[in-house]
Amino acid sequence: MASMLKIDNLHVRVAGKDILKGLSLEVNPGEVHAIMGPNGAGKSTLGNVLAGRDGYEVVEGSVTFEGRDLLAREPEERAADGVFLAFQYPVEIPGVNNTYFLRAALNAQRKARGESELDSMQFLKKVREKLAVLHLKDELLHRAVNEGFSGGEKKRNEIFQMALLEPKLAILDETDSGLDIDALKMVADGVNAMRDPARAFLVITHYQRLLDYIVPDVVHVLADGRIVESGDKSLALKLEEHGYAWIAERKIAGAA
Amino acid sequence: MAAVLLDRLLDAGAAPASQAAWLDDARREAREALVRDGLPGARSEAWKYTSLRALAQRAYARGDAGAAGRAVEASLVALPGVDGPRVVFVNGRFRADLSQLPATSGLTIAPLVDVLDDTGVHALLARRFDDASQAFARLNTALVDDGVLVRVAPDAQVDVPVHLVFAGVPADGDVAWQSRVLVELGESASLRLIESHVGTDGQAHLGNHVAQVAVRRGATLDLLQMQVAAEAGVLVRRSDVVLDEDARLNLRTLELGGQLVRHDLVVDLAGDRAQLESRGVFALHGRQHVDTHLDIRHLARDTRSDMVWRGVADARSRGVFHGAITVAPGADGTDASLANKNLLLSDQAEIDTQPLLVIHADEVKAAHGATVGQLDERALFYLRSRGLPESEARALLTLAFCRVAIDSLENPALRDHIDAVLLDHLPRDVAAPTAQDAPNRP
Ligand SMILES: Nc1ncnc2c1ncn2[C@@H]1O[C@H](COP(=O)(O)OP(=O)(O)OP(=O)(O)O)[C@@H](O)[C@H]1O
Ligand SMILES: [Mg+2]
Numbered sequence: 144m145a146s147m148l149k150i151d152n153l154h155v156r157v158a159g160k161d162i163l164k165g166l167s168l169e170v171n172p173g174e175v176h177a178i179m180g181p182n183g184a185g186k187s188t189l190g191n192v193l194a195g196r197d198g199y200e201v202v203e204g205s206v207t208f209e210g211r212d213l214l215a216r217e218p219e220e221r222a223a224d225g226v227f228l229a230f231q232y233p234v235e236i237p238g239v240n241n242t243y244f245l246r247a248a249l250n251a252q253r254k255a256r257g258e259s260e261l262d263s264m265q266f267l268k269k270v271r272e273k274l275a276v277l278h279l280k281d282e283l284l285h286r287a288v289n290e291g292f293s294g295g296e297k298k299r300n301e302i303f304q305m306a307l308l309e310p311k312l313a314i315l316d317e318t319d320s321g322l323d324i325d326a327l328k329m330v331a332d333g334v335n336a337m338r339d340p341a342r343a344f345l346v347i348t349h350y351q352r353l354l355d356y357i358v359p360d361v362v363h364v365l366a367d368g369r370i371v372e373s374g375d376k377s378l379a380l381k382l383e384e385h386g387y388a389w390i391a392e393r394k395i396a397g398a399a
Numbered sequence: 400m401a402a403v404l405l406d407r408l409l410d411a412g413a414a415p416a417s418q419a420a421w422l423d424d425a426r427r428e429a430r431e432a433l434v435r436d437g438l439p440g441a442r443s444e445a446w447k448y449t450s451l452r453a454l455a456q457r458a459y460a461r462g463d464a465g466a467a468g469r470a471v472e473a474s475l476v477a478l479p480g481v482d483g484p485r486v487v488f489v490n491g492r493f494r495a496d497l498s499q500l501p502a503t504s505g506l507t508i509a510p511l512v513d514v515l516d517d518t519g520v521h522a523l524l525a526r527r528f529d530d531a532s533q534a535f536a537r538l539n540t541a542l543v544d545d546g547v548l549v550r551v552a553p554d555a556q557v558d559v560p561v562h563l564v565f566a567g568v569p570a571d572g573d574v575a576w577q578s579r580v581l582v583e584l585g586e587s588a589s590l591r592l593i594e595s596h597v598g599t600d601g602q603a604h605l606g607n608h609v610a611q612v613a614v615r616r617g618a619t620l621d622l623l624q625m626q627v628a629a630e631a632g633v634l635v636r637r638s639d640v641v642l643d644e645d646a647r648l649n650l651r652t653l654e655l656g657g658q659l660v661r662h663d664l665v666v667d668l669a670g671d672r673a674q675l676e677s678r679g680v681f682a683l684h685g686r687q688h689v690d691t692h693l694d695i696r697h698l699a700r701d702t703r704s705d706m707v708w709r710g711v712a713d714a715r716s717r718g719v720f721h722g723a724i725t726v727a728p729g730a731d732g733t734d735a736s737l738a739n740k741n742l743l744l745s746d747q748a749e750i751d752t753q754p755l756l757v758i759h760a761d762e763v764k765a766a767h768g769a770t771v772g773q774l775d776e777r778a779l780f781y782l783r784s785r786g787l788p789e790s791e792a793r794a795l796l797t798l799a800f801c802r803v804a805i806d807s808l809e810n811p812a813l814r815d816h817i818d819a820v821l822l823d824h825l826p827r828d829v830a831a832p833t834a835q836d837a838p839n840r841p
Contacts, residue, residue: 195783219786223786234781236782238798248782
């Protein structure tokens with residue numbers, strides 16, 4: 144099977160500092176990959192590089208998405224290709240209405256893909272469907288993008304956007320952080336409702352709890368800019384129990 | 400240079416005749432002051448960022464002799480959601496045929512020529528402008544022969560908006576016109592007033608406009624000033640407002656059009672507890688030069704002013720914002736704040752902002768800030784990561800930045816219209832979303 148996302152020996156420098164140091168990862172359609180790792184390891188950097196943020200210098204390696212060089216594409220092209228990043232820290236944008244923004248974004252993507260644009264009736268119908276799954280107050284839709292949203296509301300808004308934009312590859316950067324237990328379940332429900340043989344997820348998290356609800360096919364440990372360990376769901380449990388030091392010790396033991 | 404321009408503008412010898420001796424005196428006095436001090440040059444502090452040099456070569460005719468017959472497109476003078484009395488001036492000339500002046504209880508609207516024997520009109524029209532930097536106001540007094548009086552009787556709550564339109568349309572050549580607006584709200588009266596400056600392209604007139612506004616005790620004025628003059632137009636304006644005890648002015652100002660624009664906005668909080676709320680935006684492109692001077696004077700106790708202004712400059716345009724707040728001796732308990740944020744969209748654009756705070760009283764609360772920056776890269780990336788093309792994302796963020804000026808307008812049709820006009824005036828090299836697709840406000 145051809146992989147959807149193929150990251151090969153990726154080296155990325157940010158502000159003159161090497162952050163990713165030879166990261167390789169392959170994700171197939173239909174799979175859920177969890178990425179765990181200590182603070183500052185480079186997890187968000189990976190998400191940002193994949194989404195096309197400025198200021199991340201790729202010094203070596205390659206990323207292909209559905210066989211195409213992803214790194215050569217503009218952020219909006221990647222979005223239209225089907226790449227979605229749920230931000231660790233969603234941005235507040237005063238003065239830009241959430242509904243307007245989402246419709247403009249969805250239609251821009253559809254236009255780029257040669258699909259017909261949705262009129263406001265069609266769009267609102269879609270919005271209602273997705274809202275119901277996430278139990279989001281539709282009052283949030285009438286506000287400015289993320290402005291004055293609580294931490295949890297921002298995270299749920301990210302998932303709502305994902306549901307609406309229906310990407311092929313969704314990267315969730317600590318979407319579970321700061322969520323109460325009910326919100327966590329809603330987010331998981333939102334993700335699970337979208338699981339599909341043609342869609343893949345990259346779930347960045349610090350907590351194995353999320354993985355009880357969103358069961359991953361593979362769990363990776365990202366430390367010091369590369370994947371140092373991969374395994375099945377049980378790896379997350381071991382990490383929870385022993386911490387990241389355990390990996391380092393095992394490596395040393397293995398090397399000895 | 401300025402002297403040549405002044406001679407031309409004054410067109411020596413041809414003083415317009417009036418029916419009132421006091422007016423002739425006021426004109427003569429203004430003319431003498433003008434001839435004595437001249438137009439402001441490079442050494443004038445108040446004009447140091449705005450040069451009149453470019454005007455010296457222009458051969459302006461004094462007024463448009465054919466103004467009464469000029470055709471004007473209806474779309475130029477109409478405003479969506481605004482359906483009330485309308486007063487239209489074309490190239491500085493009152494046009495009864497284009498105006499609608501339905502009888503409204505408590506409201507008087509009259510061309511100045513019809514009310515010259517009114518003492519209130521006398522006091523305002525004959526007002527002296529003592530400072531040499533007020534040269535254009537002097538010029539206006541020296542030459543003015545058309546204008547309008549808007550007066551609201553005490554206690555009258557006028558519930559239809561009054562729309563004043565000053566339109567510039569092509570004439571036989573470039574013309575310089577003077578226009579004058581006098582507004583008086585009686586005690587405890589209220590009025591919504593819209594002052595539009597519009598123009599069709601293909602003309603490069605010089606409009607010199609003075610608005611004098613008196614808001615009496617306990618009265619409230621909502622004033623929307625929309626300046627969307629023609630691309631090549633030159634517009635010099637002075638808005639002089641006096642707020643008496645417990646009077647209130649809610650001001651919205653948009654400066655979008657014109658090639659060379661100067662606006663002096665002077666508000667005297669003259670009575671105890673007078674209040675000013677001012678929201679303004681200038682959005683410039685091409686080679687526009689727009690200079691806004693706020694001169695807010697707290698002259699009485701417990702007065703409040705709250706000003707939020709935004710500026711955007713693209714291409715090779717230049718914005719100047721001078722925001723001065725003065726708290727006079729004895730104006731204790733004043734609460735004043737001015738925030739001016741600006742956005743530079745191009746390396747060659749420039750915005751000069753100078754906040755100025757002078758306090759001579761006690762127990763004063765004053766806040767004051769000005770910044771010049773670029774679009775927030777994080778917000779830009781966020782929008783793009785969702786699929787919005789960069790140009791659209793930039794336009795959306797720029798519009799959002801400017802919206803502060805109109806967010807509180809209650810008329811939705813008018814708000815949408817202003818949104819569309821704003822979009823229309825956003826940077827040209829940034830393909831903005833189309834006007835009919837104007838985003839709803841949050
Ligand atoms: N713009 C930047 N300038 C300088 N350093 C940066 C920048 N962006 C990221 N870094 C650094 O890169 C490293 C990796 O950051 P990143 O945000 O990818 O970590 P992370 O694995 O997501 O951590 P966390 O679990 O805390 O979210 C950190 O040391 C961070 O300080
Ligand atoms: Mg992170």
